[in-house]
Amino acid sequence: MSAHEQESQVLRSRKLRHENVLQVQSRWNNIHLFLLCFLLGVSLITLLDCCRASSEPWVLLGSAESPIWDWSALFLVLLYTVLQGALYYLPVGQMTEGKMSSHGKRIKYKLNGLHALVLTVALVLSLWFWGFIRAAAVTQKLFALVSAGVCVSLLISLILYLHPLTTSTSTHVQYTNTAKPMLSFVLGHIMDPCVGDIDVKQFVMVRIGFIGWAVMDVIYLLTAVEMKDPLSLSLLLVITFHLIYILDFVIDEATILTTKEFTEEPIGFIMIMGEYIWIPFFSSLPVYYLLQKPNNIHPMSAVFICLLFGFGFLIYYLSNEQKDGFRRNPNDSAFSSLETIRSPSGQSLLVSGWFGWVRHPNYLGDIVMMFAWCLPCGFCSVLPYLPALQCFNLLRKRANEIEESCLKKHEGAWREYCRRVPYKLIPYVY
Secondary structure, three states, X not given: OOHHHHHHHHHHHHHHHHHOEEEEOOOOOHHHHHHHHHHHHHHHHHHHHHOOOOOOOOHHHOOOOOOOOOHHHHHXXXXXXXXXXXXXXXXOOEEEEEEEOOOOOEEEXXXXXXXXXXXXXXXXXXXXXXXXXXXXXXXXXXXXXXXXHHHHHHHHHHHHHHOOOOOOOOOEEEEOOOOHHHHHHHOOOEOOOEEOOEEHHHHHHHHHHHHHHHHHHHHHHHHHHHOOOOOOHHHHHHHHHHHHHHHXXXXXXXXXXXXXXXXXXXXXXHHHHHHHHHHHHHOOHHHHHHHHOOOOOOHHHHHHHHHHHHHHHHHHHHHHHHHHHHHHOOOOHHHOOOOEEEOXXXXXXXXXXXXXXXXXXXXXXXXXXHHHOOHHHOOOOOHHHHHHHHHHHHHHHHHHHHHHHHHHHHOHHHHHHHHHOOOOOOOOOO
């Protein structure tokens, strides 16, 4: 190779590294990051502890019946992680293209979350049926499972921080803050890390978070069966609603590939820990609450709650279908009767149909469903409503972020859309 060719190769390499680097300014500092990481696990354990009978000792102060640490719990979390990793390689499911890489090529993802969910739940049910596990024993280790989830999250985050699992298409994030090392660890400094064919971000979001949520609901259900008491209608309703929501999510697994978290945010300790402990254990908090404090509801109340959940699911599903279909092919005859506004970006904005009702109807459906599956818990405590309240706050902030981005992208067309559709999430309210 000539000296000129070597120099050209070095210049191309430097250019490639420059293109793969994203400069980010964050508002977080070291104190905020430390408190967030520390308090997330502690607050979750405290909330779960508050669901138990007041006569039982506080877990954080030491409880022999529900220890905060158990090596077998760590083994279960590691085993579950390995199982999901193995199921990722199942020769089923389709490959799909996701976001654009820094090389101008779209990254490919394997979508077999539905198969992984079915096989995981079937395995749990089989082990329980044949007596290899007792669901009550697993529930008894709940607080230790949360602690184990934090430890496994810490381990994976350290690996990503010290030895980034990158590919040639991965984008690196550089923080301009003084808290750069802490930010790189907590918020992450790699967009799309991979282990073999496994995209780590997709793996923790779908396999660890949502399938883990389904597993915990099933464990709680089997625990209730082991108690020999008649299963309450409230418990069955909440678990059914959860499983419908999770099933819809894994069936349309590709929808996660277009979310802001997936396309624009790196993966670090806070995201990994959120998927290991917050999604499986906090999202299933209404079920755990009913397991500890059963609540009987009238059949007519159950009918109303089912209708409310169905209404929310209908809004969520149909608005997402309309949005995704319009994005794929705005000239489709199915959208010919809908009003649109032409944007300077060359795209068109829907101003009728679901998006003529509120600007984020899919988020409205999400909120309605989540409040519906909290209602069977009654009104004696705010605890089972916390996941729905957190969801509302999260979606409200996400809607604001999307609107800021759309205003920059569509300019006057977005202002006109906001004038014609004045409500962001809730019709005639907000």
